[in-house]
Amino acid sequence: MTAPRTAPAPLPAAELTRLTDRLHHDGIVGLPQAFTRDWVRELGEDIDTAFAEARARPGGAVGRGPHRYYVEIHPEQLRGFTELAAHPWITAVAEAVLGPEYRIVEVGFDVPLPEAVDQPWHRDFPMPEETARDRRLTSLAVNVTAVDTEEDMGPFEIAPGTHWDDGSTFAHGMFPPREDYPRYRDLAVRKYPKMGDISIRSALTIHRGTANRSAKSRPVLVLGLDAPGAGNDERHDTAVTREFWESLPDAVRSHLRCPVVEKLRPITQKHTIEGLVMGEAES
Known part of the structure; x- marks a missing residue:
């Protein structure tokens, strides 16, 4: 695959501090032009291939509301x-937020198709005890859009600062009561990333996908990262073949703690609760 750029420059210390401070304050940061458009075009091709394969078999893709799907894949399905x-x-x-021994626990993607509706406000999993007690983030989600996001394509909407919200009244620890929706609407910011842009967020920050009124899909890659012991790897089935494992640089292998197998098995999706509740769109 085309490299994202020639030797991407490290973040200056001051910029890293600014980003991590904002991440703790807002629950999300954007980093524009992390990759080239050519790199993202190939990413989109790989997502399209994996999506077609997943939808062709039982359990390959889970619904996240009408006309909206999530698919977890193995790392080597992405060039x-x-x-x-x-x-x-x-x-x-x-490393700054999760520590130098952070782990890659998830590779997947969301695809809102035409006619996808507004999702209910939600976080992606219940708040961990460490976060509630110590205000310490134990996981991050990196999102990479495969397309230029336009207003009618159902932009991602997020309520900054809500990653610290007490979720004790949330259904399944993830879905806030409807009486709280006006607050999230008041806080909400819609995101319009372009090909090459990425965001890094706490998946605890309250968010939703909005209605896709266009004739185009809006695929977004998800890279899930955990601090040691966070436990989100239990929700995922990441694996790599021995040949792929041996091709990886040590800097990547050190963060990818997953089974090394002779042959990959297609992943059956586990997000059953989200799949059921996501059909309850906000009226």
Whole structure:
């Protein structure tokens, strides 16, 4: 795959501090032009291939609301996995927030198709005890859009600062009561990333996909990162073949603690609760 750029420059210390401070304050930061458009075009091709394969078999794709799907894949299904996992902007933020021994626990993508509706406001999993007690983030999600996001394509909407919200009244620890929706609407910011842009966020920050009124899909890659012991790897089935494992640089292998197998098995999706509840769109 085409490299994201020639030797991507490390983040200056002051910029890294600014980003991590904002991440703790808002729950999300954007990093524009991390990759070239050519790199993203190939990413989009790989997503399209994996999406078609996943939808052709039972359990390959899980619904996240009408006309909206999530698919978890294995790292080697992406030609650009190494460039993604080793990008110095991503690794710098991950090390600063999660520690130098952070782990890659998830590779997947969301695809809102035409006619996808507004999702209910949600976080992606219940708040860990360490976060509630110590206000310490134990996981991050890196998002990479495969297209230029336009207003009618159902932009991602997020309520900054809500990653610290007490979720004790949330259904399944993830879905806030509807009486809280007006607050999230007041806080909400819609995101319009272009090909090459990435975001890094806490998946605890309350967010939703909005209605896709266009004739185009809006695929977005998800790279899930954990601090040691966070436990999100239990929700995922990441594996690599021995040949792929041996092709990875040590800097990537050190963060990819997953089974090394002779042959990959297609992943059956586990996000059953989200798949059921996501159909309850906001009226």
